[in-house]
Amino acid sequence: MPTNEKERNPFKIAQMQLKAACDALGEDESVYLLLSEPERVLKVSIPVKMDDGSSKMFTGYRVQHNDAPGPCKGGVRFHPNVTEDEVKALATWMTFKCGVMNLPYGGAKGGVVVDPNELSQGELERLARGYAKAITPIIGERRDIPAPDVNTNGQIMVWMTDEYSKLRGVGQTLMATFTGKPVEFGGCHARREATGYGVALMAKEAVKYKGLEMKGQRSVVQGFGNVGSYAALYLEELGSKVIAVSDVNCCLYHPDGLDIKALMKHTEQNKTIKGFAGAAKEMDREDVFKVECDIFAPCALENAITVDNADDIKAKIICEGANGPTTPAAEKVLLDKGIFIVPDILANAGGVTVSYFEWVQNLHSFYWTFDEVQQKQEAKMIDSFNQIVEIMEKGYDMRTAAYMFSIKRIATPMRLRGWF
Numbered sequence: 001m002p003t004n005e006k007e008r009n010p011f012k013i014a015q016m017q018l019k020a021a022c023d024a025l026g027e028d029e030s031v032y033l034l035l036s037e038p039e040r041v042l043k044v045s046i047p048v049k050m051d052d053g054s055s056k057m058f059t060g061y062r063v064q065h066n067d068a069p070g071p072c073k074g075g076v077r078f079h080p081n082v083t084e085d086e087v088k089a090l091a092t093w094m095t096f097k098c099g100v101m102n103l104p105y106g107g108a109k110g111g112v113v114v115d116p117n118e119l120s121q122g123e124l125e126r127l128a129r130g131y132a133k134a135i136t137p138i139i140g141e142r143r144d145i146p147a148p149d150v151n152t153n154g155q156i157m158v159w160m161t162d163e164y165s166k167l168r169g170v171g172q173t174l175m176a177t178f179t180g181k182p183v184e185f186g187g188c189h190a191r192r193e194a195t196g197y198g199v200a201l202m203a204k205e206a207v208k209y210k211g212l213e214m215k216g217q218r219s220v221v222q223g224f225g226n227v228g229s230y231a232a233l234y235l236e237e238l239g240s241k242v243i244a245v246s247d248v249n250c251c252l253y254h255p256d257g258l259d260i261k262a263l264m265k266h267t268e269q270n271k272t273i274k275g276f277a278g279a280a281k282e283m284d285r286e287d288v289f290k291v292e293c294d295i296f297a298p299c300a301l302e303n304a305i306t307v308d309n310a311d312d313i314k315a316k317i318i319c320e321g322a323n324g325p326t327t328p329a330a331e332k333v334l335l336d337k338g339i340f341i342v343p344d345i346l347a348n349a350g351g352v353t354v355s356y357f358e359w360v361q362n363l364h365s366f367y368w369t370f371d372e373v374q375q376k377q378e379a380k381m382i383d384s385f386n387q388i389v390e391i392m393e394k395g396y397d398m399r400t401a402a403y404m405f406s407i408k409r410i411a412t413p414m415r416l417r418g419w420f
């Protein structure tokens, strides 16, 4: 099947996924109409003073997709390939992700077109503060709560909180406006681990659903950033062998399983998995799709699995840590091969779920332990998994089932508010 541009535009893909679920539900046409476009798209220009004395202008976005269930929620991405359509797609997926987890939020997402590797620490801080300032008019603990995503982290959330508090706090620190902060600064235990932990948990539930056990399963993880590294760590902890992982530079393979803790240490020091002494083979990064395995977890970016490589994947289960890693045409190939796909809006929902816990704790200034957080995350994710599987068993693929489950939670407040 040929690939085409439409299939790879993430926003068009998000609209297609929504349409399929609305049709399956027989929903009022207004529901699709209201959910197929974001409520608000803010485009900003951010001036940054560079270390050499020159000035540069960066483009950023904050997209608020829907706020019917509650304030908007979603991360901020710093990446050179950020586009308006990408941020619109990511914001749309956030609405349905929050619905899947029954969180009192709608969806949002932000992005800045930048390669942060090209900035000094000072330039990065000024960019983060400039972005926070630019989106200040539309965010807030009861309006829209940003968080980390690709190439952003706890430190960046602290700078943004500090900047926002200066502009809006009048002498107070407004802790609940950004989540994903370090534990030492209003953050929540287990948030850093949360998305990857959730990916591993969902893989384990899928394994169980297939009547198998985690022990002995062979996992492969594409991407070794926040999500991929913790997904690999917990896949290992839950009993599987992680036989391959990749990043932008290469793919590492070991048939007996890689030592993920050691690999995380290596990556912290070297900023890449390349050169890790504990691998049996270092291969091209695209080889990650060809490694025979039981669980494949794409944890990098959108459109990783396309019709060009879908046939190479020989896994029983795909658990989507990244947002939008599978194109619709590739998904058809995978489903035809009988692969069980845990969709992104469920598989990677651990991050926003623990962000919600952080927000709740910030609003009450009362903090939970690491174990308390993980137990609450696990209970919520397993509950959603089971409810979505029930819908799937009525004859739908799991992604459509997850959307069907979620749409009801968003359509009801829209209906009650009289939006249609």
Ligand SMILES: NC(=O)C1=CN([C@@H]2O[C@H](COP(=O)(O)OP(=O)(O)OC[C@H]3O[C@@H](n4cnc5c(N)ncnc54)[C@H](OP(=O)(O)O)[C@@H]3O)[C@@H](O)[C@H]2O)C=CC1
Pocket (backbone or CB within 6 Å): 148, 149, 150, 151, 152, 195, 222, 223, 224, 225, 226, 227, 228, 246, 247, 248, 249, 271, 272, 285, 299, 300, 301, 302, 321, 322, 323, 324, 348, 349, 351, 352
């Ligand atoms: N952070 C979070 O809490 C959440 C993130 N997500 C999604 O998970 C995905 C990853 O996010 P996150 O881990 O935070 O981002 P990070 O920036 O921490 O990590 C991204 C990783 O992907 C790697 N990568 C990029 N392109 C490729 C490629 N072509 N092949 C292999 N590896 C690649 C990067 O490699 P390198 O470092 O070498 O550049 C890096 O290891 C994104 O889709 C994000 O939207 C979803 C839910 C929550």
Ligand SMILES: O=C(O)CCC(=O)C(=O)O
Pocket (backbone or CB within 6 Å): 073, 074, 075, 076, 097, 145, 146, 147, 148, 149, 179, 180, 323, 348, 349, 351, 352, 353, 355, 356
């Ligand atoms: O933690 C959050 O609020 C959002 C995380 C996120 O951006 C995502 O789930 O894609």
